[in-house]
Amino acid sequence: MNAQTEATPIIEMRNIRKTYGPVIALAGVSIKIYPGECHCLLGDNGAGKSTFIKTMSGVVKPTDGDIVVNGDIQNFDNPRDAMEAGIATVHQHLAMIPLMSVSRNFFLGNEPTKKIAGISFYDREKADHETMEAMRKMGINLRGPDQAVGTLSGGERQTVAISRAVHFGAKVLILDEPTSALGVRQTSNVLATIDKVRKEGVAVVFITHNVRHALAVGDRFTVLNRGTTHGTAERGGITPEALQDLMAGGQELASLEGSLGGTV
Amino acid sequence: MSNETKNGTDERVNEMSSFRNALIRPELGGIIGTIAVFAVFIFLAGDSGMFSSQGVMNWSVVSAQFMIIAVGACLLMIAGEFDLSVGSMIGFAGMLIAIFGVTFGWPMWMAIILTFAICTAIGALNGFICIRTGLPSFIVTLAFLFILRGFTIFLPQTIERKTIIGGIREAAEGDWLSVLFGGKILQGFFIYLGDLGVISVFARGTRAGQPVVDGIPMLIVWAIALVIFGHILLTKTRFGNWIFASGGDAEAARNSGVPVNKVKVLMFMFTAFCATVFATCQVMEFGSAGADRGLLKEFEAIIAVVIGGALLTGGYGSVIGAALGALIFGVVQQGLFFAGVESSLFRVFLGVILLGAVILNTYIRRLITGER
Incomplete structure (x- = not known):
């Protein structure tokens, strides 16, 4: 991990701000993504995850801040620019035709x-x-x-979409909640796929709100909360409880935890 | 992966026999239907002349007519759109050829080329309106069904004070392009067959000794050529892949970089092209253009396509299937006549075949695509 931290990040997001009129969706978020790592982006609903990955994939232009690809500042005007830079997004709604x-x-x-x-x-x-x-x-x-793709399970479809992106030269793979609608077995298949892709040197940005899935494959973890980030933690440097706390913003969940017996 | 066994197969997937694989295809319903229809009519009308050279030519021509418009309708339906203006387009195109070629007295080749240009442009307009407004093509082309039919009646009435314009055959005499639509091929071969006694010949009269069927009309050649073209385009080119994708899920196709709008507009143009081919062959054969030509043809085309296994909502289907659907349609329509069945029963047969084919096709499709 240390060797990687000294290398150039394949993509760096510097102080990304995005406002929609009076609404501040992102209030200055910075992360660095390195080749061959699985970077987990965690956050509750409304934390700004979707806006953030949209800026990364060129769908949304940030109001302020820089996107640096391989050391060059590149502000994407449209998704095609991002794709040409090797950034591929696998959406929750897959670009796949079941028939x-x-x-x-x-x-x-x-x-x-x-x-x-x-x-x-x-x-x-x-x-x-x-x-x-x-x-x-x-x-x-x-x-x-x-x-036909329609005969595949949800997890298999995710895997097809991921391997398609990698086959066509993706350097950074953004996975938008790939495990959110899957069963246990299928989730483990997708996590195994992420592991294989990472070993080929592709950087994976894994968006999820499930701490257990993140900890299973993640190398580094960034938590988004209300449009800001609380920094990036290394694998082993943070406990599941601490991650869960960061996502929820602290208090409420801590008080719930007693009655739920640590099952959240 | 724990479910991977040593020889690289998945123990949960049953081995499927290659026979079953070859059988489970979109055209299966059409193939079964064709066999069934021929079996019924060989039994019902086997000795009525339906399978003599003249009889075969009779239902082949009718089937070929259906095929020409079914190919266009099939590709368009797979691309996720409908064209209800096909029938009106046939009447309109025929009338344009008559007006340009007979009333205006322009050379026939010019009249034909101009008509093709106008009609494919109207097809493009249909597609363009659907794409731009996001309205269902069902509504847009329904509007054109009325607009084009209206013009088809209005134009000859205003110009010629009648709704049928004749004299096309005389005007087309010796024209190089109209031969492509009204001519016949393999005449020598049919005379040879007649001399051999394989097909029947006229026994008396001025044409005594000549075969009753004296060649294959260009209509049939066009039908076969369009089916082959459509089939290759759909299954063997990357554009064919885009047709399937545009109809299967336009948004997903766009995300993958498929020019969905272009595909759809081109398919509207192709459907209009097929309708114009039909119209040109028809006016060359009849020698006249009538304001009521092509009535209800849009539904006949759609029925043939659906019998052939295409999915009404797009993304699935086969040109070969549509051609078989057209063949079934033609054989049933003419066969009932040969069998001496009351002609009003044609609709009953058609309804039963349509229902049976759609049920069978739905079942086959679920086997292939895993739809629920």
Whole structure:
């Protein structure tokens, strides 16, 4: 971890402010994301997580502050700029079409082609082969590349979306609450996927409000609360209770904890 | 992963036989329907001349007509949109050709090219309005159903004081482009078949010795060409992938970088193109354009597409299926005539086939896509 802290962050957000009229959504948030780490962004509903990742992925322009990619200040004008810088977002609502096959979804918008008699055709063998390869690497066994995405479980769909982003050269992967609607088994599959992706040197920004999921894979943790951050903690430098407290802003949860017996 | 066994397969996934895999496809309903329909009519009308050269040509031409408009409707439906103006477009296009070619006396090739340009532009306008306003294409094209039909009646009445304009065949005499729509191919082959005695020949009269069926009309050639083109476009090109994606989930497709609006407008244009092909073949065959041509064709096209396994809400379907749907449609319509069944029963048969096909297709689709 120390070696990484001295390296250049792949993306750095400096003092990001975002206001919507009188509403301050982000009041100066700074974080650094390093290659090969899983950076967990925690926060309760309304803490500003969504606004923050939207600025990171170019959907929203910050009112103030800088986005630094590989040492250069780059303020994204639109999502395409962010994508070109290697930042990919896997949304809660996946960019996937349930009626279409896995391989057609995998290459949607980036279809491989081959020329036959001067006309370019969709290279199905190549797409099928590469999809199966990528899925096998992630530990998903498909019945075949033509299996429809609609037949996959929620966790498997997340994994397909993640491996698609990585396959097309994502350097920073933003995962927006990938585990929020999943069961235990599927959640562990997604967490395992995050671990594999991280080992390939991709930086993962993992947004969640579940402390246990964050602690399972996270290297560093940043808590957002009411548009500000309370700093970044290293793995092992913080207890689950402390994280939970930071997210909730302290008091209320502490008083609830007694009656709930530590189950939150 | 704990569910990974040594040979890399998942123990929860049952091995599916390749036979089952080959069988479970969008066209399956259409294939079963085609077999069933042919079986019924070989039984009902096997000795009525339905399967003689003349009979085969009869239902082939009718099926080919359905096929031409079904290909356009199919691709558009998969892209997530409808075109209810197809029938009116057929009448309108035919009338334009007659007005340009006969009333104005312009060369026929110019009349045809101009008509194609105007009609595909109207198709683009349909699509553009749908994209820009976000209104359902059902409503927008319903408006064009009335607008185009209105013009189809208004224009000849104002210009010629009648609703049917004839004389197209004479005007098209020797024209290089109209041969592409009104001509026939393989005439020599059919004379050869007639000489061999494979197909029947005229027994007497001025054409004695010539085959009863003297070639394959260009209408059928167009139908086959459009089906092949549509099938290849849909399944073998990246544009085909975009058609599926635009209809399956337009937002997700946009997020993946698919130019959804462009795809949809192009499909509206293609549907209009198919309707114009139909209209051109029709006026060349009849030699006239009528204000009531193409009535209800939009529904017939949609029915053929749905029998062929496409999903009404888009994102799923097959051009081959739509072509089989058109074949079923044509064979049933003409077959009932050959079988001597009261013609009003056609609608009953059609309704039963439509319902049966849709139920079967829904079941097949769930097997493939895991929909609930």
